[in-house]
Amino acid sequence: MSQFKLIEGIGHNFKAHRDLSVKFGDLTKITGDNEEGKSSVLEIPTWTLYGTDTFGGKMDPTPTNYKYDHVMAETLLEVDGKLLKFGRGIEKGKATYYINDVPSKASDFEEIVKSLIDKDLFLGLFNPLYFFSLHWEKQRELMLRYSTPPTQKEVFAEMSRASPDQKLKDIKLNPQAEKLDELVKKHTLPQLEEIHKKNKNDKDTAHKKAQGRTETLEEQFRQLPEVPEDIEAIKAEDAELVKQVRDIHAKIELADEPKRKQAVLEGTLENVRQQIAAAKTRYMKVHGEEIAEECSTCKRPFDEAAKQAAEASKEERKKPLRDEHDKLVARRKELEAELAAVELVDVSELWEQMRALEHRRDATAETIGWYNRRQSLQADLEKAQADEAATLASRNESIFILDAIKAYEAKAAELQAAKVQELFQTLTIRLFKEQKNGDIKPDFVIDRDGKTPTQFSLSESIRAGLEVRDVISEQSGWIAPCFIDNKESVTRYKAPRGQLITCQVIEGQPLNIESEELSHENHQ
Template identity: 65%
Template sequence: MQHIKIISATAHNFKVHRDLIVTFGERTEITGDNAQGKSSILELISWTLYGTDVLGSKLDPTPTNYKYDIVKAELLLEVDGNQFLLGRGIEKNKATYYINDVPAKAGDFEEIVKSLFDRDLFLSLFNPTYFFTLHWSKQRELMMRFTTPPAAKEVFAEMSRLTQGQKLKDIALNIQAEKLQELTKKHQRPALKEIHTKNKSDKDAAYKRAQGKVEALEGQLLKLPEAPADIEAVKAEDTELLSQIESLQQKIELADEPKRKRIVLESSLASAQQKVVAAKERYLKVHGEVISEECPTCKRALDPESIEAVKSNKEERKAPLRNEHDQAVAERKEIEAKLAAVELIDVSELIQERNTLEQKRDVTADTIGWFNRRGPLQEDLDKARSEEEESLASRNDSIFILDALKAYEAKEAELQAKKVQGMFSTLTISLFKTLKGGGDPQPNFEIERDNKPYSKLSRSERAHAGIELAAVLSDMGEIIAPLAVDDSESVFRIKQPIGQLILVKAVEDQKLEIK
């Protein structure tokens, strides 16, 4: 059994204490009027160890009514016969630590304190009020820490019990117990809790994302026209319309050929006409030349032979020009004949018919297009709905498993509490609470005295409850630690515990006194 004793504590500029040395015995009484620093002596112990007050809250021990240089507190402990001198201080606004008068790092100091005893257990034994400030789950864990947990088989059975008198062999596991029994073959309960806590969180997010996606896709589908009752009939109609349009287009294009031919012939005719005019002009130019009877250079009269030669030359030059003109005229007439033979076709009715068919096909093509757009959207929607359902199913499965684990822990605590309950004389353990709004009782842990929760007890009742709790914790944890009772003037008949007892009592008009 571990034995913890406080040999002495010293304070320098710790709250109201400029310099104080306290030696502790098996029973130490601290008395004095208010504001004499009685409770500060208890805080001196908790602050040296943990930097907190006796309730585990952060504590500032610096004096407020006088000047100081440094703050320092020391605690001489004896743990199982071995002494440890631990010190904590504040110098120039920086925390300092000492182990056996040697300066130490914060981590080394905390490590040695941690190695001596458990923080929650020590503070609960030293000042039982600390225990009642812990969350109910921490209280339960601390109280049940030293009791052997019941076998899983027993817990599963008790989870499934229908009546008090039901024999163990007749109990059929309920769905929660059956599920946990199967899952714990592969994973331990803490791992299951971690796995499904994470999965619940992940699937919560995935479910919300899937819901948003489903909503968006449904909105897109609603904007599209309704799908036709028989899409194949629409496709067949569209194919037939396209075939008719292409047939008409071919006829229209064939009808355009005479137009194109006429345009070419008209262009050729214009060119031929220009050639006729040009040939005529060249012929008339030669034809209109005047025959002169004198030499243009020397102005001497020409003889008859020369005049005849000039006339002959003119006729020779006219002949090819006349032929050129005749050929141009012949070419023009040939083109005019071809142009006259071209017969134009009226395609206005064909074009009107084609346009009507194209308007009809616009409807079928749009219907097919919308239908083709609906297909991928519907596939995406089906996939999103499947993801939504899968996420919800997985999330709900994890919630079920987490609820089953809570039920297991509650039943396990209930079975353990039965073992602990026998160690109390006036206190009882309540494991459930009823919510104001009604519904099933919720798992809880609360120490009661005379069927009243700790929070409803008087100061004296709380003190007695704390003393009894400390005695049971000490016995269960096999640890003897100092017990401090503040405001002990309100508590009567305090029995000396197995370890040290520190009583703090207010006495009017008395200076601080330590016995």
């Protein structure tokens, strides 16, 4: 345990005190009438160290009823056997600081004070009513600051306890504790809570979409026509029909060959006939030419030899034209003979057979098409159902983990509250509260016999404050001075750990300070 003692407090022009020196003992009694400055004595240590009153509030220590040159408060402390003297003053409107009578910077002063003891802890130990002046969150933080929370292993075990007398080694983790025990190897509980809150919300939305997808596919599947169970027989029949259609189509193709040949011959024959007509025209043109009687230039009549030569030339030009015509006529006769030899085949019956087969095949193909559609839709439906199930499983897993975390927090809160509660004798402490949705939220309520601190009388507040500060002293490992103001209001109380300073109003009496068993004498 660390020990913090007040050895001496000195005030110069400190409120009502022009010059005051107080030596504190293990028990220091301050008495006097109202307005005699009893409470100001208690403010010398707090203003020296922190510049505040005993409740941590700002305060102005300058006198209001007499003139002064400067203000000074000094406090001699003993911390774990080491003497330290601190001073704080106001000179010409400026703050001054001293450490062991040596002027110091504000930052150095505050750093050393802070290193000795936390401000809230000191004020909570020094003033029993300080704790009740704090916001509940600060009260809770100060109460738990030095309290060791239960370990995860403890909480998991207590979550799984089957009976109060069950031995720890016999406890088998329940599913929630077992799951969390596995997950906390990778993530902290707050991280798990964030992960699975997000996953639950995401999967809520995804599951609704997946349900809609599944319902749509189920409705589409119901609307499809039924197909025969022996689909393989239908497929075999369809394949045979396709083969028969192809065979007939091949026969029709063969049967169409003479027709195609006829068409080609007729086309060729027509072309040859046109060539014959053209050749005849060319021949007749030469054949109809007249032999001139005279020269077209000199107009001299041709003699018989010239006329014969002209006739011979004409005959010479007619001969190739006649040969060409004769050849074309011969080709025409060949084509006419070939065309006359073509025999056409009637394929109307084959077409009838093929159409009948195709009609039957339409039915089998339609059945197979519906079967394939059902198979495809069935696969889509099974995938949608699997996706929906996986989404739901992930969502339910997150809900399970979140519920497990709630159960963990509830049990941890219960264990921690019980651990803290064991330190109190007359007060009941509530550290957590359960929300309507089951969430465990931090809380802090002090109760005695159904009354909260706001309902306490002054004496009840003092006794409750002393109990709280002794618990904080025990938890923090600090023994520090404590004062009881308005002692006349409380006739019975448990003496606090550490130095005790009492202030009591005695009508008509001037300020009087008595110390017993002075601490500094024990170190001389």
